[in-house]
Amino acid sequence: xxxxxxxxxxxxxxxxxxxxxxxxxxxxxxxxxxxxxxxxxxxxxxxxxxxxxxxxxxxxxxxxxxxxxxxxxxxxxxxxxxxxxxxxxxxxxxxxxxxxxxxxxxxxxxxxxxxxxxxxxxxxxxxxxxxxxxxxxxxxxxxxxxxxxxxxxxxxxxxxxxxxxxxxxxxxxxxxxxxxxxxxxxxxxxxxxxxxxxxxxxxxxxxxxxxxxxxxxxxxxxxxxxxxxxxxxxxxxxxxxxxxxxxxxxxxxxxxxxxxxxxxxxxxxxxxxxxxxxxxxxxxxxxxxxxxxxxxxxxxxxxxxxxxxxxxxxxxxxxxxxxxxxxxxxxxxxxxxxxxxxxxxxxxxxxxxxxx
Amino acid sequence: xxxxxxxxxxxxxxxxxxxxxxxxxxxxxxxxxxxxxxxxxxxxxxxxxxxxxxxxxxxxxxxxxxxxxxxxxxxxxxxxxxxxxxxxxxxxxxxxxxxxxxxxxxxxxxxxxxxxxxxxxxxxxxxxxxxxxxxxxxxxxxxxxxxxxxxxxxxxxxxxxxxxxxxxxxxxxxxxxxxxxxxxxxxxxxxxxxxxxxxxxxxxxxxxxxxxxxxxxxxxxxxxxxxxxxxxxxxxxxxxxxxxxxxxxxxxxxxxxxxxxx
Numbered sequence: 248x249x250x251x252x253x254x255x256x257x258x259x260x261x262x263x264x265x266x267x268x269x270x271x272x273x274x275x276x277x278x279x280x281x282x283x284x285x286x287x288x289x290x291x292x293x294x295x296x297x298x299x300x301x302x303x304x305x306x307x308x309x310x311x312x313x314x315x316x317x318x319x320x321x322x323x324x325x326x327x328x329x330x331x332x333x334x335x336x337x338x339x340x341x342x343x344x345x346x347x348x349x350x351x352x353x354x355x356x357x358x359x360x361x362x363x364x365x366x367x368x369x370x371x372x373x374x375x376x377x378x379x380x381x382x383x384x385x386x387x388x389x390x391x392x393x394x395x396x397x398x399x400x401x402x403x404x405x406x407x408x409x410x411x412x413x414x415x416x417x418x419x420x421x422x423x424x425x426x427x428x429x430x431x432x433x434x435x436x437x438x439x440x441x442x443x444x445x446x447x448x449x450x451x452x453x454x455x456x457x458x459x460x461x462x463x464x465x466x467x468x469x470x471x472x473x474x475x476x477x478x479x480x481x482x483x484x485x486x487x488x489x490x491x492x493x494x495x496x497x498x499x500x501x502x503x504x505x506x507x508x509x510x511x512x513x514x515x516x517x518x519x520x521x522x523x524x525x526x527x528x529x530x531x532x533x534x535x536x537x538x539x540x541x542x543x544x545x546x547x548x549x550x551x552x553x554x555x556x557x558x559x560x561x562x563x564x565x566x567x568x569x570x571x572x573x574x575x576x577x578x579x580x581x582x583x584x585x586x587x588x589x590x591x592x593x594x595x596x597x598x599x600x601x602x603x
Numbered sequence: 604x605x606x607x608x609x610x611x612x613x614x615x616x617x618x619x620x621x622x623x624x625x626x627x628x629x630x631x632x633x634x635x636x637x638x639x640x641x642x643x644x645x646x647x648x649x650x651x652x653x654x655x656x657x658x659x660x661x662x663x664x665x666x667x668x669x670x671x672x673x674x675x676x677x678x679x680x681x682x683x684x685x686x687x688x689x690x691x692x693x694x695x696x697x698x699x700x701x702x703x704x705x706x707x708x709x710x711x712x713x714x715x716x717x718x719x720x721x722x723x724x725x726x727x728x729x730x731x732x733x734x735x736x737x738x739x740x741x742x743x744x745x746x747x748x749x750x751x752x753x754x755x756x757x758x759x760x761x762x763x764x765x766x767x768x769x770x771x772x773x774x775x776x777x778x779x780x781x782x783x784x785x786x787x788x789x790x791x792x793x794x795x796x797x798x799x800x801x802x803x804x805x806x807x808x809x810x811x812x813x814x815x816x817x818x819x820x821x822x823x824x825x826x827x828x829x830x831x832x833x834x835x836x837x838x839x840x841x842x843x844x845x846x847x848x849x850x851x852x853x854x855x856x857x858x859x860x861x862x863x864x865x
Contacts, residue, residue, distance in 0.1 A: 329769075347786050357773075
């Protein structure tokens with residue numbers, strides 16, 4: 248990789264009050280505002296129909312925000328700049344490679360509109376082919392490539408033009424699980440190497456955690472939470488975020504001076520201003536199994552499912568609902584056992600009540 | 604044994620059907636080179652009827668090819684961008700426009716011709732030129748071009764291809780020429796083949812629209828059947844075949860070659 252690649256970081260992107268109402272009156276996106284720093288990878292995460300793709304397409308210039316919404320690249324207002332003049336790089340879920348061109352021509356296509364000489368184009372293609380690990384495929388036709396290879400070509404093509412911002416719309420969704428995981432780490436390495444501003448849309452929370460400097464969790468056309476992967480995971484702002492990102496136990500209890508009272512006992516919690524009925528979130532891996540004898544919270548194991556690297560227990564009777572507990576794969580425990588549950592107070596998070 | 608019997612039966616059936624189609628055509632062409640058809644082959648063979656057809660109708664042959672070629676160019680220039688716009692736009696208006704373009708398929712050619720006559724009778728120079736027939740042929744063949752190109756557009760997700768080209772900086776014209784047209788080639792070739800075939804063979808419309816000076820091949824054929832010796836009309840059929848069959852085969856091969864290359 249040469250200095251040119253390293254020296255390029257794209258622009259800061261500012262989304263200001265951008266909403267989207269479609270022609271038939273459906274509101275795809277409530278007005279949202281976001282700042283994306285130069286070189287940052289921002290992941291838009293949410294279930295289908297949450298508006299994440301609409302937001303990405305607005306930054307790309309494929310959709311226009313409702314009046315009042317503005318999009319800035321650095322300080323330039325690009326709201327009404329058509330996509331072909333925005334200098335974005337885009338990777339589509341279907342890759343959208345041009346079947347009438349070979350791999351090298353696909354990668355070089357965008358360079359034609361940037362006054363690059365044929366010689367420079369060849370050099371740039373060689374550079375990207377090496378960067379994405381598709382050496383030797385330059386003269387292949389698109390229909391002769393595997394899914395993973397197509398994905399790499401699509402990425403190389405988008406990066407080739409040195410875009411102001413790289414936009415990725417579920418780029419790994421079309422691949423099978425094993426390949427997806429491998430390409431995820433390759434993509435991560437590439438984004439770090441390039442250090443380019445990137446917006447990445449996905450519905451896969453593991454992908455979001457692995458790739459994002461920050462994650463924007465979206466729901467029903469609005470932002471549910473913005474934060475670093477650790478913040479989102481350990482300190483979700485709502486029940487929706489807690490349940491969408493990773494597995495979560497959401498328990499109803501009563502909080503009173505540092506103690507959370509559940510149906511099957513009590514748990515110590517950190518000092519909080521919340522007193523009275525409360526909703527608590529505990530991740531399955533934060534719960535430890537202890538002897539039932541002197542534990543403050545006890546329950547009965549109803550099922551044990553062994554998944555290899557760990558086993559997941561279902562424990563009933565401890566709270567208003569069955570609690571999921573992840574324990575080491577060596578722990579000998581079987582259905583019907585009476586167990587004590589212990590949780591570090593810092594791993595219990597009280598959530599606002601009254602949200603579906 | 605049973606399989607052989609079934610095979611023989613099928614072969615016989617196929618040959619019969621083929622004969623049903625081919626024998627009349629062959630007889631007709633044979634008549635075109637017979638000195639006197641009423642006396643039969645015994646009267647001897649001659650090329651005089653073909654020479655006569657050439658003297659009388661050579662201009663109709665040239666005109667037919669001129670009209671077919673021009674119709675193809677016009678339907679390509681109008682039809683391919685129209686299909687692109689209709690597909691990318693989508694929505695109710697596009698569907699309505701598509702239906703309107705397709706309407707000439709459902710309306711009898713004579714009715715379309717009548718409508719054109721009513722509309723353009725006042726423009727006498729236009730009315731008298733071959734361009735008037737061209738107009739009819741374009742109206743009649745355009746839906747075939749638009750339909751086959753739109754079918755290929757739905758098959759290749761042209762909208763995303765267009766978006767990805769635009770994200771790379773291509774202007775609408777460049778995306779159309781670099782990405783849309785090359786990838787729609789099988790549909791464009793299929794549409795072209797249909798347009799040329801239909802235009803060359805079109806009779807209904809053309810018969811209504813022609814003047815004595817703007818006859819096309821099929822109209823000339825009808826004319827010769829009506830007013831010439833049977834041998835002349837038959838020789839005309841022979842000429843028609845010799846002209847059109849190689850062209851159709853060539854176009855078909857060209858289309859297949861386009862498919863394979865894609």
